[in-house]
Amino acid sequence: MIGMLGISMGAAPAGPHVHITGANGFIGRAVANRLRAEGCEVSGSDLRASGDEDVAALDLRERAAVIRHIAALAPDIVIHAGAISGAMLAADDPALMFDVNVTGTLNLAEAMRLAGVPRLVFLSSNAVYAPAPTRAPVPESAPLGAADAYGASKLAAEAVLRSYAESQGIATIALRVSSVFGPGRVTPYLVSQTLEAIRAGEPLTVTDERSNMRQFVHVDDVVEAVWRAVEADLPGFTPINITGGTYLSEEAIVRLLAGEPPRVPITVIGERGREDDGHVGPLDIARARELLGYEPAVDIAAALGEMAGPIVAGSSPA
Numbered sequence: 679m680i681g682m683l684g685i686s687m688g689a690a691p692a693g694p695h696v697h698i699t700g701a702n703g704f705i706g707r708a709v710a711n712r713l714r715a716e717g718c719e720v721s722g723s724d725l726r727a728s729g730d731e732d733v734a735a736l737d738l739r740e741r742a743a744v745i746r747h748i749a750a751l752a753p754d755i756v757i758h759a760g761a762i763s764g765a766m767l768a769a770d771d772p773a774l775m776f777d778v779n780v781t782g783t784l785n786l787a788e789a790m791r792l793a794g795v796p797r798l799v800f801l802s803s804n805a806v807y808a809p810a811p812t813r814a815p816v817p818e819s820a821p822l823g824a825a826d827a828y829g830a831s832k833l834a835a836e837a838v839l840r841s842y843a844e845s846q847g848i849a850t851i852a853l854r855v856s857s858v859f860g861p862g863r864v865t866p867y868l869v870s871q872t873l874e875a876i877r878a879g880e881p882l883t884v885t886d887e888r889s890n891m892r893q894f895v896h897v898d899d900v901v902e903a904v905w906r907a908v909e910a911d912l913p914g915f916t917p918i919n920i921t922g923g924t925y926l927s928e929e930a931i932v933r934l935l936a937g938e939p940p941r942v943p944i945t946v947i948g949e950r951g952r953e954d955d956g957h958v959g960p961l962d963i964a965r966a967r968e969l970l971g972y973e974p975a976v977d978i979a980a981a982l983g984e985m986a987g988p989i990v991a992g993s994s995p996a
């Protein structure tokens with residue numbers, strides 16, 4: 679049975695009550711499943727309700743509604759995954775990006791302050807780092823300064839949460855996550871676009887290592903990092919880099935997806951500007967290792983091959 683606020687009314691779980699925003703999304707949904715398996719009481723919210731997944735309708739832009747919702751739930755901790763989740767999703771509408779990602783985050787922090795919720799795990803991004811002229815590893819102390827409206831909104835959201843950590847004592851872990859891949863991602867990205875082209879038999883044009891390098895992390899590793907952050911209970915505001923441990927060219931990723939010999943012709947070109955996560959070097963995850971005991975576990979080449987498997991083998995309809 680589902681309660682009005684999206685709380686499951688079944689047997690009482692032993693763990694903390696965790697509320698997840700963006701709970702219908704790629705990461706939010708996967709995190710919710712893991713937290714339930716760990717014995718947490720899980721409630722979720724998103725733009726639209728989803729009965730099966732126990733998610734209530736809540737627009738983060740509606741301050742009064744967010745305040746009412748968090749007050750009624752009074753969770754022990756919030757995982758904030760609700761957002762316009764990439765530069766490509768509101769490229770022509772930076773105001774929407776800021777309304778959801780910045781004002782929405784402020785509304786949530788204020789609701790947590792009023793309800794006395796002491797802890798938050800925020801899904802931040804490597805997009806908060808300033809574009810770097812080199813490919814040196816990027817620790818959390820690297821210069822901040824976003825390359826686009828998405829990055830700016832994540833950086834501003836971090837600033838809001840840092841202020842609430844410092845002035846209101848809401849302990850916040852901001853996971854600065856690189857590009858997430860895996861089954862269930864609905865927003866368009868290199869993997870889905872490549873698989874669509876292969877399915878349609880279209881040739882591919884890709885850049886080599888002179889251009890935008892990608893640092894993918896599998897959704898299972900992100901879920902592990904979020905779970906470890908829930909367990910870590912660190913005071914103050916703590917940004918922590920999370921990535922999958924590889925730094926690959928577009929060509930290398932596309933070749934892993936296209937198989938050998940490739941199912942479609944691949945043309946390789948050089949510099950095409952720096953895009954996506956290519957604007958900084960590989961994230962340094964020493965802090966994630968030290969504070970969370972995090973170590974990426976998913977073999978990225980194997981996972982990409984698995985996602986492409988049915989298509990490359992020709993068993994998927996064109």
Ligand SMILES: NC(=O)c1ccc[n+]([C@@H]2O[C@H](COP(=O)([O-])OP(=O)(O)OC[C@H]3O[C@@H](n4cnc5c(N)ncnc54)[C@H](O)[C@@H]3O)[C@@H](O)[C@H]2O)c1
Nearest residue numbers: 700702703704705725737738760761763801803855857858
């Ligand atoms: N996917 C990635 O590569 C990646 C990388 C780094 C950081 N992140 C961050 O992780 C978080 C989750 O990303 P995801 O990949 O699951 O994205 P997603 O787009 O699959 O999920 C985001 C969810 O937020 C919801 N949402 C959008 N506007 C809302 C609003 N006004 N009120 C309430 N909910 C709203 C959407 O409906 C969606 O279900 C985001 O904060 C994103 O910025 C994602």
